[in-house]
Amino acid sequence: MAAVQPMSIDEAQALVTRVDQAVRRVIVGQHDVVAQVLLVLLAGGHGLLQGVPGLAKTLLVKTLARALDLRFSRIQFTPDLMPADVLGTEVIEEDRATGHRVVRFVPGPIFAQVILADEINRTPPRTQAALLEAMQEAQVTIAGVRHPLELPLFVLATENPIEQEGTYPLPEAQLDRFMFNIVMSYPSAAEERAIIATTTTSSDPEVSPVAGADDLLRARRLVRDVPAADNVIDYATRLVRATRPGDAAVAPSVTRWVRWGAGPRAGQALVLAAKARAVVHGRPAVSLDDIRTVAPPVLRHRVLVNFQAIAEGITSERVVADVLAGVAVHR
Numbered sequence: 001m002a003a004v005q006p007m008s009i010d011e012a013q014a015l016v017t018r019v020d021q022a023v024r025r026v027i028v029g030q031h032d033v034v035a036q037v038l039l040v041l042l043a044g045g046h047g048l049l050q051g052v053p054g055l056a057k058t059l060l061v062k063t064l065a066r067a068l069d070l071r072f073s074r075i076q077f078t079p080d081l082m083p084a085d086v087l088g089t090e091v092i093e094e095d096r097a098t099g100h101r102v103v104r105f106v107p108g109p110i111f112a113q114v115i116l117a118d119e120i121n122r123t124p125p126r127t128q129a130a131l132l133e134a135m136q137e138a139q140v141t142i143a144g145v146r147h148p149l150e151l152p153l154f155v156l157a158t159e160n161p162i163e164q165e166g167t168y169p170l171p172e173a174q175l176d177r178f179m180f181n182i183v184m185s186y187p188s189a190a191e192e193r194a195i196i197a198t199t200t201t202s203s204d205p206e207v208s209p210v211a212g213a214d215d216l217l218r219a220r221r222l223v224r225d226v227p228a229a230d231n232v233i234d235y236a237t238r239l240v241r242a243t244r245p246g247d248a249a250v251a252p253s254v255t256r257w258v259r260w261g262a263g264p265r266a267g268q269a270l271v272l273a274a275k276a277r278a279v280v281h282g283r284p285a286v287s288l289d290d291i292r293t294v295a296p297p298v299l300r301h302r303v304l305v306n307f308q309a310i311a312e313g314i315t316s317e318r319v320v321a322d323v324l325a326g327v328a329v330h331r
Contacts, residue, residue, distance in 0.1 A: 006222035007215070012279045015219055016042065018210040022067035025205045027060050028198065029191035035280075036182045036297055037064065037156070043276040044220045045179025045269060046135050046155040048120075048170075048301060055184050056195075057158045058116060065114035068216060069209035070152070073112030077123035083130035086110050087140045088147075105142060110134050113150055113213065117157035121167045128174050131155065135177045152216045172260065172304065179269045180294075181301035219279070226275040228286040235329060236270040236291050242323045243303050251326040257309035257319055262302035269298045288329050296320055 007015070016038055023034055033049075037060065040047040049057050058074065065072035075086055088108035095102045109115070110131070120128060134140050138149045157178070159170075175181075187195060242250050244261030254261070274290035296317065303316040303323075 005218060006225055007218040009222065009279055009282055009284060012042075012219045012222050013282050015211050015215055016280050019064070019067050022207050022210050023060065023063050026063045026207060027056055028195045029187045030056070030060070030184065033182055033184050034060070036180055039273055039276045039280065039294065040156075040180045040182075041154055041216070042219055042279065043179060043223055043269075043272040044152070045272065046177060047157070048175070048178040048181045049156055049158045049184055050161050050181065051158070051184030052186075053160060055186070057184060058118065061114060061116045061156050063207050066207045067210050068114075069212045070113035070154075070216075071150070072114045072116070073109040074116040074118060075109050076118050077120050077127070079122060079124065081123045081127050083127050084108065086127065086130045087134075087142060090143055105145070105147065107147070110140060111147075111149060113153055115153075115155045117155060119160060120157040121159050121170060124168050125171055125174075128168065128170060131157075132174065132177060150213075152213055152220065175301050176263060176265050178301065179273060180297040182297055183300075223272065223275045223279055226278055226284065226286060228271055228275065232274070232286050232288060232291060233271065235288055235327075236267050236274070238327050239270065239291070239295060239299075239323060240264070240267045242327045243299060243319070251322050253314075253319055253322040257305050257312075257314050258303060259306035260304040262299055266298055266302045270294060273298060292324060292329075295324055299323070 020034065020038060027034060037047055037049075041064070051057055062072055062074075075081075086108050087110055088106050090103050090105050092101055092103055094100070117131065120131075130140075134149060134153070135155050138151060138153050140147050140149065186192070240262045241247065243254060243258065243266075244250065245255050245258045270291055271286070273294040274286045277290045277294060278284070278286045299320045300316050303319050305314060305316055305319065309315075309319075
């Protein structure tokens, strides 16, 4: 297979603009959410989208897949969903030509390029974990046989934060696989009025492909090639380490409220997402501001607060804000 050739920054900017405009033909408002989803997509990561029902989470992902001409698959996670329902299974059938019984693999819905894992916290951890190998290695293993997935691969999982009954919180290992935790809030009054007005008529906005898989792969290669200076890497490292309790240099709020801090994968996500943001803004190198901007969605789900924090109503968002305020940009 020939090596993927990166595109220029101008080409990548134009690509993001086309996709953004296509998505906004269907999605009203949610500008920050769309921007963050595009950053994760460009950086080659996966996203966790949190929001109450009815905020067009599914529509956003379907529209994104359509704009990029990528195969889309939606998996509705339920308490009785099994790993085989996600990955696929082997079946025994009779070969019509020979009359012999043969084993055939039937691919599951994970065999797509854009996968919506809807309400992922409604299924038990063993089924949640079925996504781990796919997300990290772009492959699944069934009965000892490796089945590669088609690239580019993008998994966006959704969670409903207001329902806790009958749900299974994602294990730390699963959370860490998501580059961003994107919070989707209610639309403004004007946006909500526009949503109601446009979705209660017979008109249905058409979204045509504005790019393809090769374009996205080339843009991802460009993101990887964007340089990050030593001071940028140093700042990302210090931010991640400042979330871990037990170190004398961390903020008092971390020692008091954090049970478990971010791991090395958070630093990788910070730098890659910052590189993607630099490309989107047409810059050939990463800035410290890029790191600071992507830090909240990168860290908020990787900083786990303790019981004392929960009792005091302290969230990981508050801790991450304290870390950003306490870690000097220059040292």
